[in-house]
Amino acid sequence: MVIKNEMNTGHKISITYSVITIGLVLLAGLIFYIIFSKYTENLYFEYLQEKAHVVATERFEKDELSPEKYKQVVQLRKRAIPTSQQYFINLSDHVKARGMISKYLSDTQLSDLFKGKDINFKYGDEVGCAFIYDDNEGMFAVIVMSRNPYGEAINQYIGIAIMAIIFISAIILYLISRLYAIKVVNRIDKNYQTEKMFVNNASHEINNPLTAIQGECEITLMRERTPQEYINTLQRINEETDRIINIMSQLLQFSHTRMEKINETETENVNMADFMQTFTNEHTLLTIEDNFSVAIKENLLHIAIRNLVNNAHKYSGEKPISLTLGHRQLIIQDYGIGIPEDEIQHIFEPFYRASNTTSIKGHGIGLALAHEILGKYGCKLTVSSKKNNGTKICITFKKTYY
Numbered sequence: 297m298v299i300k301n302e303m304n305t306g307h308k309i310s311i312t313y314s315v316i317t318i319g320l321v322l323l324a325g326l327i328f329y330i331i332f333s334k335y336t337e338n339l340y341f342e343y344l345q346e347k348a349h350v351v352a353t354e355r356f357e358k359d360e361l362s363p364e365k366y367k368q369v370v371q372l373r374k375r376a377i378p379t380s381q382q383y384f385i386n387l388s389d390h391v392k393a394r395g396m397i398s399k400y401l402s403d404t405q406l407s408d409l410f411k412g413k414d415i416n417f418k419y420g421d422e423v424g425c426a427f428i429y430d431d432n433e434g435m436f437a438v439i440v441m442s443r444n445p446y447g448e449a450i451n452q453y454i455g456i457a458i459m460a461i462i463f464i465s466a467i468i469l470y471l472i473s474r475l476y477a478i479k480v481v482n483r484i485d486k487n488y489q490t491e492k493m494f495v496n497n498a499s500h501e502i503n504n505p506l507t508a509i510q511g512e513c514e515i516t517l518m519r520e521r522t523p524q525e526y527i528n529t530l531q532r533i534n535e536e537t538d539r540i541i542n543i544m545s546q547l548l549q550f551s552h553t554r555m556e557k558i559n560e561t562e563t564e565n566v567n568m569a570d571f572m573q574t575f576t577n578e579h580t581l582l583t584i585e586d587n588f589s590v591a592i593k594e595n596l597l598h599i600a601i602r603n604l605v606n607n608a609h610k611y612s613g614e615k616p617i618s619l620t621l622g623h624r625q626l627i628i629q630d631y632g633i634g635i636p637e638d639e640i641q642h643i644f645e646p647f648y649r650a651s652n653t654t655s656i657k658g659h660g661i662g663l664a665l666a667h668e669i670l671g672k673y674g675c676k677l678t679v680s681s682k683k684n685n686g687t688k689i690c691i692t693f694k695k696t697y698y
Contacts, residue, residue, distance in 0.1 A: 350373045
């Protein structure tokens with residue numbers, strides 16, 4: 297059920313993200329199409345105006361131009377865009393001319409035309425240009441019209457290209473967002489489950505000694521006790537109180553480590569050979585195959601290694617453990633009860649304790665804290681173990697100096 301909910305949530309997130317993103321892409325594509333269509337239309341009108349003026353010059357200035365100049369005008373007209381209709385309307389009969397022109401232009405456009413402006417207009421599936429030409433023969437309204445096949449073809453091509461881009465983008469965006477959403481949901485769910493387990497286990501660990509303290513108090517108060525019995529009760533209460541303090545201290549340390557951000561300017565170069573000497577005793581053998589230094593906060597490194605070493609001692613009984621310093625690595629090997637193979641993946645989870653450790657005191661925070669500290673500095677921890685054959689933890693340091 298949890299997996300199904302995760303998938304549903306991830307699917308909803310990916311759909312929402314895709315719809316919003318594709319909507320924005322569609323809006324951008326539409327705006328681009330409108331702007332581009334307007335640009336091509338205006339560009340075509342400019343070419344049409346040039347053609348109209350060339351046509352008018354050829355029509356009215358033929359007798360006034362030199363042969364060479366007239367030839368140039370004809371060549372310009374031939375190179376210009378093709379037109380379907382050309383009208384030269386004499387304005388001497390104003391009423392008649394206005395009636396003919398009003399077939400193509402609105403009243404506002406007519407007014408602007410007679411003010412001497414060039415007018416661009418649309419008529420059916422054609423576009424046109426109109427202007428007033430003043431010649432020694434009189435004043436004429438010149439109207440040139442064309443179908444503009446280029447603009448239609450370009451707009452159609454751009455429209456198809458935009459739709460294809462939007463369609464492909466929609467598929468890619470959906471796949472990417474779905475993958476990302478599911479990954480995020482899984483990470484959120486994993487963090488939620490970890491926090492939930494952390495809170496539950498922390499409550500359980502703290503509740504046990506509190507219950508023990510409450511029980512001792514209730515039993516002791518049931519009747520009068522001898523001084524020695526009161527002393528024994530207080531000693532047991534003191535032990536349980538120490539246990540609570542120890543748990544709270546580890547919890548605070550673990551929480552602080554998880555929240556703390558690494559500042560590389562605050563690290564120290566720690567010589568590992570010298571550092572590891574502090575952990576040697578009659579039950580701990582240190583072998584230095586290769587010495588190196590690491591950039592890390594020494595107090596945090598000490599907490600992490602101490603927890604790992606103490607853990608190795610705890611589950612080895614009276615058997616000694618070995619520490620081996622090699623190339624960029626520290627290996628901690630014990631020869632104790634080991635860890636069931638199917639439980640190794642959980643040992644760095646807060647409060648997790650292997651099924652074969654019930655007879656040994658512990659809270660399951662030490663390994664999680666060590667893993668959190670070393671992980672902050674990019675160190676890699678690998679564990680190999682077999683039940684009743686000991687455990688080997690290998691720490692590979694990310695940044696080392698020789």
